[in-house]
Amino acid sequence: MRVGLAALVLAAIASGCAQGGAGDEVTPAGGQQPLDAPPARALDSYASRLGAAHAARVAAAHRWGLAQAPLSAPPPPARKPRIRTREGFEVTGHRRLNLPPVFTTVPTRDKVVFLTIDDGAEKDPAFLRMMSDLDVPYTAFLSGYLVKDDPRYFRRMQARGVALNNHTLHHPRLPSLSYRQQKREICGMQRYLAKRFGTRPALFRPSYGSYDRTTLRAAKACGIAYVPLWNQEVFPDRWEYREGDRRLRPGDIVLTHFRGREQWKGSMADMIRRFLNEVRSEGFAVGRLEDYL
Ligand SMILES: [Zn+2]
Structure with missing residues (x-):
């Protein structure tokens, strides 16, 4: 049947x-x-x-000027994949202390990649319309100091089904800070997200992707279960890869930012066009990261 x-x-x-x-x-x-x-x-x-x-x-x-319509993502996996820390990304005692896994790709055979968008400086209403219109999922990692001047923008995003996650209060280089200072950055952002958006995310991405053992211990103490980094980064005018072969892999996490023409050679819509055209031309769909965790 x-x-x-x-x-x-x-x-x-x-x-x-x-x-x-x-x-x-x-x-x-x-x-x-x-x-x-x-x-x-x-x-x-x-x-x-x-x-x-x-x-x-x-x-x-x-x-929205795409070369082709995005492919529909396959249904969410019935059994969630087991997420492990990527080789070379472990800290001392990672397993023994049961610290949250740090990863750049989700283990899956589905031809999906995941779009993650960081910081929160640019608040482009056209971007919200574009993503709803195209029905493409993404995951936000917000830094408190950039959200504070207009949390309503991110509330609209949340109302459209986007998960808002932790990217610290002030975007510092965490490994230079003490345990107490790191905990204040991470737990402080958890409290901010709870107060402003009613959410206590399990996902945390350290600012600059830079962390040490103290970061992961602090993150765990703040209720964090996953530390997704990224395997590629997309800009309006280029694409950067962690791997030398410059190809998408099933389950790859792609990073981009809430940025506009002041910081970029293009708008957020230009960046999304570049992203979706490349993903589609390699035969991939965009999945929802939360469905796999
Ligand atoms: Zn950032």
């Missing part, structure tokens, strides 16, 4: 692409309904909803 349904859905999507809506192609060829088939009308409306959603994505992609 699952195979039958998948085939019908594919047919609906194909027709949605061509005509902007699923037509009567959803009836299986030959007219023979298998005995356990659900009522044709129910399937028909399910398929046309999918077809309509796809048509909306195609139209949105066109509106």
Whole structure:
């Protein structure tokens, strides 16, 4: 039955692409309904909803100047992958102290990458519209001092389903600070996020991606379970890779920033266009990081 349904859905999507809506192609060829088939009308409306959603994505992609519509992400994994610290990223006693894992790629075979956006300086309303319109998930890592002048912008983001995570209060170089100072930066941001946004995230990204054993001990004490770094970074005018082969890998975490023309050669929309065009051309979809953790 699952195979039958998948085939019908594919047919609906194909027709949605061509005509902007699923037509009567959803009836299986030959007219023979298998005995356990659900009522044709129910399937028909399910398929046309999918077809309509796809048509909306195609139209949105066109509106925002993308080369192609982004691929839909596969369903979230039924079993969450086991996240381990990337080799070479461990601190002394990492396992023994059960410190949060530090990783740059999520172990998965799904052809997905994850978009993470840091800091919070630029508050571009067009960016919020673009991401909702395109229905592309992303994860924010916010630094308190950049959020404080306009938390409403990030509340709008949160209302659109984006998880707001911890990126310290003041964006310091953490390894130069004492345990108490590091804890103040991390726990202080947890308290700020709880007070302003009603969230106590389990995800923390150290400013500059720079951390030591003290950072991870402090993060753990503040309720942090994961420390995602990144394997690539995208800008409006270029793409930087951690690996030499300059390719996307399934589960790669991609970093970018809330920045605009003052700091960049382009807008946030330009950066997203570059990101989505590259991801699509390598046959990847954008997944939701939280679904895999
Ligand atoms: Zn940062």
